[in-house]
Amino acid sequence: MAKALVRSGDEVLVSNFGLADRLDKWVSLTPAERATLSRLEERPRAIRRGTVLMDEQRRGEELFVVQQGMLMCYVLLDDGSRQIVRFLFPGDLFALSALIYGRSPDTVVAVSNAVVCPFDRSQIGVLATDHPRLLSLILVLNQIERVITTDRLAGLGRTSARARVATLLLSLRGQMRQAGMAVGASFAPGLTQEEMGDAIGLTAVHVNRMLRQLEDEALIKREGGRVHLLDEAQLVREARYIDRFEGLDLSWLPPGR
Amino acid sequence: MAKALVRSGDEVLVSNFGLADRLDKWVSLTPAERATLSRLEERPRAIRRGTVLMDEQRRGEELFVVQQGMLMCYVLLDDGSRQIVRFLFPGDLFALSALIYGRSPDTVVAVSNAVVCPFDRSQIGVLATDHPRLLSLILVLNQIERVITTDRLAGLGRTSARARVATLLLSLRGQMRQAGMAVGASFAPGLTQEEMGDAIGLTAVHVNRMLRQLEDEALIKREGGRVHLLDEAQLVREARYIDRFEGLDLSWLPPGR
DNA sequence: CGGGTAATTGAAACGCGTCAACCATCGTGG
DNA sequence: CCACGATGGTTGACGCGTTTCAATTACCCG
Numbered sequence: 001m002a003k004a005l006v007r008s009g010d011e012v013l014v015s016n017f018g019l020a021d022r023l024d025k026w027v028s029l030t031p032a033e034r035a036t037l038s039r040l041e042e043r044p045r046a047i048r049r050g051t052v053l054m055d056e057q058r059r060g061e062e063l064f065v066v067q068q069g070m071l072m073c074y075v076l077l078d079d080g081s082r083q084i085v086r087f088l089f090p091g092d093l094f095a096l097s098a099l100i101y102g103r104s105p106d107t108v109v110a111v112s113n114a115v116v117c118p119f120d121r122s123q124i125g126v127l128a129t130d131h132p133r134l135l136s137l138i139l140v141l142n143q144i145e146r147v148i149t150t151d152r153l154a155g156l157g158r159t160s161a162r163a164r165v166a167t168l169l170l171s172l173r174g175q176m177r178q179a180g181m182a183v184g185a186s187f188a189p190g191l192t193q194e195e196m197g198d199a200i201g202l203t204a205v206h207v208n209r210m211l212r213q214l215e216d217e218a219l220i221k222r223e224g225g226r227v228h229l230l231d232e233a234q235l236v237r238e239a240r241y242i243d244r245f246e247g248l249d250l251s252w253l254p255p256g257r
Numbered sequence: 258m259a260k261a262l263v264r265s266g267d268e269v270l271v272s273n274f275g276l277a278d279r280l281d282k283w284v285s286l287t288p289a290e291r292a293t294l295s296r297l298e299e300r301p302r303a304i305r306r307g308t309v310l311m312d313e314q315r316r317g318e319e320l321f322v323v324q325q326g327m328l329m330c331y332v333l334l335d336d337g338s339r340q341i342v343r344f345l346f347p348g349d350l351f352a353l354s355a356l357i358y359g360r361s362p363d364t365v366v367a368v369s370n371a372v373v374c375p376f377d378r379s380q381i382g383v384l385a386t387d388h389p390r391l392l393s394l395i396l397v398l399n400q401i402e403r404v405i406t407t408d409r410l411a412g413l414g415r416t417s418a419r420a421r422v423a424t425l426l427l428s429l430r431g432q433m434r435q436a437g438m439a440v441g442a443s444f445a446p447g448l449t450q451e452e453m454g455d456a457i458g459l460t461a462v463h464v465n466r467m468l469r470q471l472e473d474e475a476l477i478k479r480e481g482g483r484v485h486l487l488d489e490a491q492l493v494r495e496a497r498y499i500d501r502f503e504g505l506d507l508s509w510l511p512p513g514r
Numbered sequence: 515c516g517g518g519t520a521a522t523t524g525a526a527a528c529g530c531g532t533c534a535a536c537c538a539t540c541g542t543g544g
Numbered sequence: 545c546c547a548c549g550a551t552g553g554t555t556g557a558c559g560c561g562t563t564t565c566a567a568t569t570a571c572c573c574g
Contacts, residue, residue: 077411105499124393125509128392129511136382136385136392138396139399140356142396142399142400143354146402146403146406149403150342150343150406153413154332154334154340156410156458157413157457158340160561192520200414201414205562205563205564206563248358249358253382418529418530449551450554451552461553462530463530463531466554
């Protein structure tokens with residue numbers, strides 16, 4: 001049984017879950033496609049919590065697939081504040097921006113112990129030529145992320161602290177599910193309240209107050225780093241949460257090779 | 258010479274500027290690629306300011322290229338507030354999300370009179386198979402947009418109203434330049450202050466105050482809907498603005514066909 | 515058991531929103 | 545051609561949500 005992310009623990013988690021596993025949920029990959037994808041994950045690299053994989057501004061010619069664990073991408077502002085722009089889970093592709101800009105626009109750090117697989121960006125060119133469907137699927141992944149980022153943008157710009165906290169909880173759980181992590185009635189966000197705040201544009205103090213409020217109103221329950229979503233329907237309503245991994249239409253994809 | 262966007266005017270503007278013109282700045286397109294792209298823009302459609310091209314939640318099987326004018330994508334929240342998530346200019350591709358979800362996650366409206374070209378999403382499949390470099394370039398465009406959205410996310414989450422207004426001005430001008438619109442010492446944002454506010458998570462009232470502040474401090478000057486950026490260096494510094502269309506590295510692209 | 519990090523809670527300050535009034539501009543119709 | 549109405553811009557007063565500062569408690573790891 002998969003041991004969920006436990007921030008404090010040092011144990012390595014779960015069985016591997018790579019890009020192929022993610023895409024497999026959407027299309028049946030051909031043997032050749034599967035082989036090509038596995039080539040991207042030939043060089044797994046275990047990293048410890050806190051490892052910085054990519055500095056803002058540093059040159060990087062490599063892209064990565066996450067196989068295990070949880071990472072985050074953030075930007076530091078001049079005044080020292082931090083905005084976390086994205087959390088990464090198994091099956092996620094990252095540093096695609098290094099593909100395009102020489103240097104990364106953000107910093108990537110492991111939030112838990114993790115396993116990532118670097119591969120050279122020239123592989124993307126190969127993918128484009130040899131496996132049009134795979135590149136299309138990467139475009140799909142990208143598009144989903146863009147929509148999710150857009151949802152977050154609307155959240156930051158126009159919703160209350162309370163709604164943002166609710167959204168964060170729901171979307172973390174959603175991503176974990178997507179990444180094949182066992183998520184039942186409760187789950188462990190694996191983040192400090194400060195990290196949560198940095199993800200949704202709040203201070204740790206206020207995150208705390210909102211969590212307490214949600215708990216006092218019996219919408220959630222917290223114990224030992226785990227969160228139970230007691231009244232999920234109400235949370236979804238308040239958060240205006242939409243699962244962007246659902247309801248995909250991929251009928252337009254070219255055939256696999 | 259190109260007449261810039263004038264929101265109040267009804268005249269149609271500028272010469273056409275499509276996807277091919279955008280991509281041409283980055284690579285030299287082959288004749289076949291150029292032909293394929295022009296097929297996407299076979300059915301130009303002139304629309305008037307205020308036209309709604311895509312309702313939130315409505316089904317749409319079509320993607321679009323902008324050829325002229327300015328559009329915006331927004332989301333409406335339950336309380337009636339609006340978050341503008343993106344502005345579109347000539348050469349931009351949009352409704353890519355309709356490619357993936359049956360329905361659009363946002364609404365698209367023409368901010369000025371405009372010309373857009375709808376094409377069927379099956380074209381993307383064709384592109385993937387026949388023109389790997391073009392699909393890769395679309396991935397690049399997507400990636401740029403994602404990074405820009407990310408920048409905006411950081412802005413909304415962690416910067417002051419003043420910095421957000423400065424950022425908006427700089428990025429609007431940047432996008433206009435990218436779209437081949439004549440932009441000199443001054444430019445016309447072509448937005449109401451309410452629209453500006455909805456783009457950066459502020460009220461129209463506060464946008465107004467910030468504009469006044471910037472003007473009082475001689476960072477900008479306003480006259481008749483046009484804005485002069487008087488002290489661009491200082492604005493860039495305060496806004497922490499980064500031009501994401503610059504410094505691209507496309508050496509990894511597959512060859513054109 | 516001790517030290518450090520995270521969580522929690524209260525009090526006060528502040529940035530931005532809200533409400534409201536007034537002004538400027540512009541397209542329209544008499 | 546002027547008057548009108550509508551839309552957008554401008555400014556002030558006030559309130560509220562969130563931040564900031566500070567102090568205390570809980571928890572985990574060595």
